[in-house]
Amino acid sequence: MLELKNIKLNFSNGNGTAREVLQDVNIKLEKGKLYAITGPNGGGKTSLAKVIMGIYTPSEGQVILDGEDITSLSITERADRGIAYAFQQPPRFKGLTVENVMKIAQPSLDTVQIRGYLRDVGLCPEDYLDRDIGPGLSGGEIKRIEVAQLLARQAPVSIFDEPEAGVDLWTIQKLIGIIIRRYKGNSRGMAIVITHNEQFLPICDEIILVAEGTVKERGTTEEIWPSIREDVICKMKGQCGGNVYGIQ
Amino acid sequence: MEFSSVEKSLLESVADLHSIPAGAVNIRRDGEAALRRSSSHIDIVAKTDRPGIDVIVKPGTVNESVHVPVILTRSGFKDLVYNTFIIGEDSDVLVVAGCGIHNAGHQDSQHDGIHEIIVKKGARMRYVEKHYGEGNAEGKRSLNPTTVITVEEGAYAEMEMVQLRGVDDTRRVTRASVHDRGNLKIVEKLLTHGEQEAESEIEINLVGLDGTAQVISRSVAQDKSSQVFQAKLIGKARSNGHVECDAIIMGDAQIHSVPELVAENGDAVLTHEAAIGKIAGEQLIKLMSLGLTEQEAVDTILRGFLR
Ligand SMILES: Nc1ncnc2c1ncn2[C@@H]1O[C@H](COP(=O)(O)OP(=O)(O)OP(=O)(O)O)[C@@H](O)[C@H]1O
Numbered sequence A: 001m002l003e004l005k006n007i008k009l010n011f012s013n014g015n016g017t018a019r020e021v022l023q024d025v026n027i028k029l030e031k032g033k034l035y036a037i038t039g040p041n042g043g044g045k046t047s048l049a050k051v052i053m054g055i056y057t058p059s060e061g062q063v064i065l066d067g068e069d070i071t072s073l074s075i076t077e078r079a080d081r082g083i084a085y086a087f088q089q090p091p092r093f094k095g096l097t098v099e100n101v102m103k104i105a106q107p108s109l110d111t112v113q114i115r116g117y118l119r120d121v122g123l124c125p126e127d128y129l130d131r132d133i134g135p136g137l138s139g140g141e142i143k144r145i146e147v148a149q150l151l152a153r154q155a156p157v158s159i160f161d162e163p164e165a166g167v168d169l170w171t172i173q174k175l176i177g178i179i180i181r182r183y184k185g186n187s188r189g190m191a192i193v194i195t196h197n198e199q200f201l202p203i204c205d206e207i208i209l210v211a212e213g214t215v216k217e218r219g220t221t222e223e224i225w226p227s228i229r230e231d232v233i234c235k236m237k238g239q240c241g242g243n244v245y246g247i248q
Numbered sequence B: 001m002e003f004s005s006v007e008k009s010l011l012e013s014v015a016d017l018h019s020i021p022a023g024a025v026n027i028r029r030d031g032e033a034a035l036r037r038s039s040s041h042i043d044i045v046a047k048t049d050r051p052g053i054d055v056i057v058k059p060g061t062v063n064e065s066v067h068v069p070v071i072l073t074r075s076g077f078k079d080l081v082y083n084t085f086i087i088g089e090d091s092d093v094l095v096v097a098g099c100g101i102h103n104a105g106h107q108d109s110q111h112d113g114i115h116e117i118i119v120k121k122g123a124r125m126r127y128v129e130k131h132y133g134e135g136n137a138e139g140k141r142s143l144n145p146t147t148v149i150t151v152e153e154g155a156y157a158e159m160e161m162v163q164l165r166g167v168d169d170t171r172r173v174t175r176a177s178v179h180d181r182g183n184l185k186i187v188e189k190l191l192t193h194g195e196q197e198a199e200s201e202i203e204i205n206l207v208g209l210d211g212t213a214q215v216i217s218r219s220v221a222q223d224k225s226s227q228v229f230q231a232k233l234i235g236k237a238r239s240n241g242h243v244e245c246d247a248i249i250m251g252d253a254q255i256h257s258v259p260e261l262v263a264e265n266g267d268a269v270l271t272h273e274a275a276i277g278k279i280a281g282e283q284l285i286k287l288m289s290l291g292l293t294e295q296e297a298v299d300t301i302l303r304g305f306l307r
């Protein structure tokens, strides 16, 4: 089980004041479940994932994994404990190939297995194995390779940060299929999919709505989706002072 | 000719020599020829007026290589050598140079190599020069190569110059002229650490019509080391030149990068890109999230960068 207790995260505004990006985040997530996290841009979803991975250090609160307080552990130590995160915006490298990175993600992989993971995300292995994860790859290609690494890690806690972003329609369908196959009812681990894509919501066991730096709501798709929809529509109407989106 | 284990390992480091290679070879050890062998298409002859050799590749020689490594194992030895390479018309060869210094003593060891390379009409040459130094004593290891290369009409030359650790002090000068439709590509890879100093000055004259030149420098400066990189492209005719220098700076190192473009002809197209920066934090974080320690992540990034 993964538990976040009273998490607060601040960033400095650069002028001596601090901005609260996360506040009072309390959440328990269980093994064997598939979660979706959704919510407005800037709401704190990526920050939350980075707090779990150890990339951001919260100013208050604790991260607890299977009863162990891991708040002070490094990124590497958390990776060893079984937390894995596919970045929303993966960095590019010079001189590091797709095959190199897949082998770092999962050292036990042989080339045949690496090819399998690339096919899972819709990439033709022959074309990509030796390519640099550098400026020569498109945004969607980088994203798919990032997802392939997360799949290869086979981690007990797998966090996908907008796996669909920049990815073509065909691959999104493929990704949905793979996430269902790999994580739905898989008692060995949990997966958290941060997403803005409606199609990912119904496949998940629970939806967590993160907005304004905190968990606003959580529940099954049936429970949550109508209220999310309401909320979004109200905001759009309110913010724009009229129904500019043509939403009735 | 017998080589000691130290010498064998130096030869491996600078010229990937695990055994005596096929083809033409000249191994210079502490200022003397330890092994010299010409092949039927490549002559190696000693210069008569000064130390050094002439390597003459006959026209039309293809798929052959010539190895001319230099090793220094005597502490305090200062070596100066002049080598000339004539790469005959329409040939296609690999030249493996390189210098390894093992200095186990207290005196400074130094090798200064002055190379003249002429790549004749329509020929293709790949030239690889690795520098390597070892030894824990206080004696310094210095290497100062000067290379003057002429790329004749329609010829192609690619020079890869690599120095990763081990050399305390190096000053490299490379001057080139590229004639009609000639192509020159220079790739430099450098890693300095400790208090090492490295300086590289490249000047390429694009004298012929439609000549091209490309300079790619990748360097890493660690600890208190310092690097100066100067690359000057001079376009004297309709030609194309590009300089790209990319450096990673670490610790208290210093890097001075000075690309310079001089167009003396309205149809010369010259460009440069230069960047110096730390290892991107994002890259480290990404690799650590895959389970690498910070040091392993740094090593992985540097290895890729200098590959
Ligand atoms: N490293 C950082 N430095 C400063 N501010 C940050 C940093 N990371 C995030 N923030 C701020 O925290 C807030 C939440 O950002 P976060 O990336 O978590 O949002 P998100 O919910 O993932 O949004 P999106 O849907 O656009 O991906 C934003 O206002 C953002 O500007």
Ligand SMILES: [Mg+2]
Residues within 6 Å of the ligand: A045, A046, A047, A088, A161
């Ligand atoms: Mg985000």
